[in-house]
Amino acid sequence: MMKFDVLIVGGGLAGGTLALALEPLGLKVAMVEAITDEQRHASPAGDRALALARGSVDIFEQLGIWPSVSKHATPIKTIHVSDKGHFGKTRLSATELGVDSLGHVITARYLEMAIADLCRQRQIEIMCPAKVTGLNTEATAIKVELANHGKSTHCQSRLVVAADGGNSQIRQWVGIGYEVNDYHQKALVANISTEIPHDYVAFERFTETGPLAMLPLQASRCAMIWTHGEKNAGEMLALAPHAFEASLQDTFGWKLGRLKLEGKVKAFPLCLIRAQRLFAERVALVGNAAHQLHPVAGQGFNLGLRDVVALARLLESQNHHGGDPGAFTMLEKYAKARASDHNRTIGFSHGLIDLFVPSTIPVTLGRNLGLMVLDHLPTVKHWFARHAMGMAEDS
Numbered sequence: 001m002m003k004f005d006v007l008i009v010g011g012g013l014a015g016g017t018l019a020l021a022l023e024p025l026g027l028k029v030a031m032v033e034a035i036t037d038e039q040r041h042a043s044p045a046g047d048r049a050l051a052l053a054r055g056s057v058d059i060f061e062q063l064g065i066w067p068s069v070s071k072h073a074t075p076i077k078t079i080h081v082s083d084k085g086h087f088g089k090t091r092l093s094a095t096e097l098g099v100d101s102l103g104h105v106i107t108a109r110y111l112e113m114a115i116a117d118l119c120r121q122r123q124i125e126i127m128c129p130a131k132v133t134g135l136n137t138e139a140t141a142i143k144v145e146l147a148n149h150g151k152s153t154h155c156q157s158r159l160v161v162a163a164d165g166g167n168s169q170i171r172q173w174v175g176i177g178y179e180v181n182d183y184h185q186k187a188l189v190a191n192i193s194t195e196i197p198h199d200y201v202a203f204e205r206f207t208e209t210g211p212l213a214m215l216p217l218q219a220s221r222c223a224m225i226w227t228h229g230e231k232n233a234g235e236m237l238a239l240a241p242h243a244f245e246a247s248l249q250d251t252f253g254w255k256l257g258r259l260k261l262e263g264k265v266k267a268f269p270l271c272l273i274r275a276q277r278l279f280a281e282r283v284a285l286v287g288n289a290a291h292q293l294h295p296v297a298g299q300g301f302n303l304g305l306r307d308v309v310a311l312a313r314l315l316e317s318q319n320h321h322g323g324d325p326g327a328f329t330m331l332e333k334y335a336k337a338r339a340s341d342h343n344r345t346i347g348f349s350h351g352l353i354d355l356f357v358p359s360t361i362p363v364t365l366g367r368n369l370g371l372m373v374l375d376h377l378p379t380v381k382h383w384f385a386r387h388a389m390g391m392a393e394d395s
């Protein structure tokens with residue numbers, strides 16, 4: 001039977017990045033992924049745009065991932081936040097904060113494929129397509145059952161990392177409970193070509209249906225992420241392209257001139273899923289398996305990446321001292337190290353939704369005053385910007 005120190009279940013963004021972070025440590029690491037690279041490349045979900053915080057770009061640079069993806073990434077130089085039909089608005093600018101960009105936007109597919117390619121180049125042991133179908137925790141290791149081309153095989157690992165996404169089965173098998181907050185909303189996602197260049201501005205506009213983000217992409221295009229209630233989303237998806245464009249234009253306005261749809265609009269159901277614990281015996285949770293967030297604040301993967309770095313650092317130190325990579329004390333340290341960032345980031349994202357859901361006049365007034373205050377109070381604005389840039393930990 002194959003034996004590993006660390007078995008990563010899930011080769012998405014979190015699992016793949018963790019594999020790359022662990023590769024130089026000299027541990028025996030393997031990654032199991034259920035779908036092939038071709039399936040991932042063809043997946044419509046790959047069209048979603050990711051806003052990468054500055055902190056995430058720094059991590060990608062340290063891991064040697066950034067050179068492979070930077071050519072696909074567009075810097076955000078300004079964030080423009082506004083409330084449709086109301087007076088409040090605020091701008092956060094990189095120059096004002098003394099940085100060259102507030103973050104970058106990249107189409108998820110480019111990042112996923114670059115990480116998968118790097119994992120292969122660095123000769124990380126990858127079992128793909130293979131699916132973990134069961135676990136059995138023993139005193140010194142976990143026995144893992146895999147289904148591979150219809151055949152059942154086994155391996156064992158001293159630590160299993162669940163990077164298997166928001167509906168993590170590993171989380172369920174090891175008895176870690178989770179909380180779900182269904183927003184009964186869908187994010188409508190599409191690429192939009194704009195008549196006027198975006199000038200590297202990311203727009204976040206709070207509208208009567210829900211938040212609308214227009215993130216800068218390459219070649220005078222923007223990534224639209226527009227949140228609607230479930231019923232409304234269904235109606236929007238049924239619209240002919242020109243009617244959808246007219247509705248988008250009416251909601252967003254003319255700051256970028258005429259807006260045109262490029263390709264189809266895709267819908268993603270939105271809910272907050274949060275694991276009640278980050279570890280079980282010889283198992284750690286990272287990325288969406290630990291927390292799946294609403295994309296309104298663009299924080300989901302940024303937070304997951306910080307899980308990956310924290311776990312990799314602890315494993316490095318454990319390995320340095322010849323310790324067990326699945327040791328309870330190390331997993332406890334991992335959970336402790338991540339607690340405040342999780343509370344702060346999940347609270348920040350969820351709070352934004354509460355504040356900006358279609359709402360009553362007092363809340364609208366409150367948030368407009370909030371945006372105005374934000375614009376005139378540099379300290380608060382900097383606090384907001386540091387959250388948006390994924391650097392709140394440093395503040």
Ligand SMILES: Cc1cc2nc3c(=O)[nH]c(=O)nc-3n(C[C@H](O)[C@H](O)[C@H](O)COP(=O)(O)OP(=O)(O)OC[C@H]3O[C@@H](n4cnc5c(N)ncnc54)[C@H](O)[C@@H]3O)c2cc1C
Nearest residue numbers: 010012013014034051132164165287288295298300301302
């Ligand atoms: C519309 C939208 C916009 C977003 N925008 C942003 C943004 O701007 N910024 C940001 O930071 N985040 C954003 N996110 C969130 C981000 O996309 C996710 O946080 C991130 O993709 C999660 O990565 P992951 O690797 O944890 O999970 P996943 O991407 O779900 O990967 C899990 C992997 O595990 C595999 N798997 C599952 N079960 C098994 C098994 N039993 N055996 C083997 N393999 C298995 C799956 O095939 C999959 O490849 C957005 C999300 C959406 C939907």
